[in-house]
Amino acid sequence: MELQAFDMVRMQCLYEGDVDYDLSGCGVPSVSLGEVMDSDDAVRAMLELEQGYPPTNGSPELRSAIAAMYERASADQVLVTNGASEANFMAAWRLLERGDEIVVIVPSYLQTWNLAVSWGMAVRSIPLKEELGWQFDPEDIKAAVTRKTKAVHVCNPNNPTGAVMASEQRKALIDAVKDSGAWLLADEVYVGAELGDSRTQSLWGHHERTLITNGLCKAYGMPGLRIGWLVGMPETLKELTCYHDYLTLTHSMLSDQIARKVLEPERRERILAKNQEVVRMSHRVFDDWNEAHGSALAHRSPEAGAMCFVRHPPRSNSLDLSERLRKERSVLVVPGGQLGMDGYIRIGTALPKDYLLRGLDRIDDLLRTLRADDVERLD
Numbered sequence: 001m002e003l004q005a006f007d008m009v010r011m012q013c014l015y016e017g018d019v020d021y022d023l024s025g026c027g028v029p030s031v032s033l034g035e036v037m038d039s040d041d042a043v044r045a046m047l048e049l050e051q052g053y054p055p056t057n058g059s060p061e062l063r064s065a066i067a068a069m070y071e072r073a074s075a076d077q078v079l080v081t082n083g084a085s086e087a088n089f090m091a092a093w094r095l096l097e098r099g100d101e102i103v104v105i106v107p108s109y110l111q112t113w114n115l116a117v118s119w120g121m122a123v124r125s126i127p128l129k130e131e132l133g134w135q136f137d138p139e140d141i142k143a144a145v146t147r148k149t150k151a152v153h154v155c156n157p158n159n160p161t162g163a164v165m166a167s168e169q170r171k172a173l174i175d176a177v178k179d180s181g182a183w184l185l186a187d188e189v190y191v192g193a194e195l196g197d198s199r200t201q202s203l204w205g206h207h208e209r210t211l212i213t214n215g216l217c218k219a220y221g222m223p224g225l226r227i228g229w230l231v232g233m234p235e236t237l238k239e240l241t242c243y244h245d246y247l248t249l250t251h252s253m254l255s256d257q258i259a260r261k262v263l264e265p266e267r268r269e270r271i272l273a274k275n276q277e278v279v280r281m282s283h284r285v286f287d288d289w290n291e292a293h294g295s296a297l298a299h300r301s302p303e304a305g306a307m308c309f310v311r312h313p314p315r316s317n318s319l320d321l322s323e324r325l326r327k328e329r330s331v332l333v334v335p336g337g338q339l340g341m342d343g344y345i346r347i348g349t350a351l352p353k354d355y356l357l358r359g360l361d362r363i364d365d366l367l368r369t370l371r372a373d374d375v376e377r378l379d
């Protein structure tokens with residue numbers, strides 16, 4: 001097997017500490033432990049906790065708290081993992097085999113796509129279209145998902161466009177997986193990070209062959225806890241625990257205990273609301289800057305997440321442009337090419353205001369030079 005590198009993650013690991021302005025992230029600023037362990041009793045309980053193995057599928061309390069977020073799900077339908085990455089990996093490992101066909105809606109976080117390619121699968125992509133408000137064309141899904149399709153992978157709300165799947169598209173997706181018998185793999189790490197007041201409805205509960213992946217990394221702002229989860233039918237979860245036994249056995253006892261507190265309903269809503277306000281503020285800063293600069297960074301406003309997917313001049317390529325931004329302007333962004341769609345760059349917004357503005361100025365500066373070059377070439 002030749003492993004397809006996860007280029008975006010590799011690039012971030014290599015360069016994020018090396019640039020003046022790192023705008024490659026897509027999460028909210030991290031939440032501190034103090035905001036969770038906010039009473040003497042909670043701190044004492046944490047200090048007294050013996051650091052043995054937790055139950056390998058997650059403590060019953062944590063699994064119940066997670067199950068309560070999904071309609072008609074019970075604790076035995078939840079498997080706690082080390083981050084959403086491990087949940088995505090296990091779903092792919094369990095389901096995908098050489099020769100299978102998978103459909104991936106792009107642009108997206110390409111973990112599953114890259115694994116499928118590495119494992120010798122045929123990958124078909126369905127594009128989200130900017131002119132449709134970053135929705136896919138329902139006809140595309142009807143045509144692409146057939147009896148040969150093993151799984152359809154979606155990220156909703158979407159990373160990097162920040163779009164939330166509209167009801168017509170939800171219906172087309174659910175009909176397509178039901179009719180074909182394909183699995184639905186839905187990465188929902190941005191649920192709860194919406195800019196508006198309504199929460200994205202999970203894709204859980206419509207089709208038996210569904211696996212939902214999620215975690216505390218994005219909407220909750222706690223990627224460092226490395227808590228993720230899978231939700232599926234009990235028999236699928238039982239199988240997945242066998243894969244977990246080989247992979248990492250379990251997550252950490254400490255993270256399990258902290259996650260239980262994070263997901264207590266009142267605290268959970270408080271944390272999400274605070275993070276949502278940060279996301280909203282960061283887009284206000286971005287939009288004000290954009291307006292003052294004559295909408296220099298053209299994009300469709302996202303509905304969720306602390307990022308913008310920005311169109312760049314047609315003559316440049318997103319990988320080259322991102323390289324130039326890094327080398328010539330010391331700014332790190334994610335090229336759309338590493339997210340399955342060239343012609344765009346992803347810019348993270350949840351950063352201190354002055355830092356974000358200075359980074360945007362540098363991006364704008366390089367893009368203006370490129371546009372001027374384009375005009376000159378056309379003349």
Ligand SMILES: Cc1ncc(COP(=O)(O)O)c(C=O)c1O
Pocket residue numbers: 026082083084085086109155159187189215216217223226227228
């Ligand atoms: C859509 C999506 N899924 C999963 C992950 C990884 O999640 P975790 O940090 O919980 O492993 C990310 C990280 O950026 C992401 O954007």
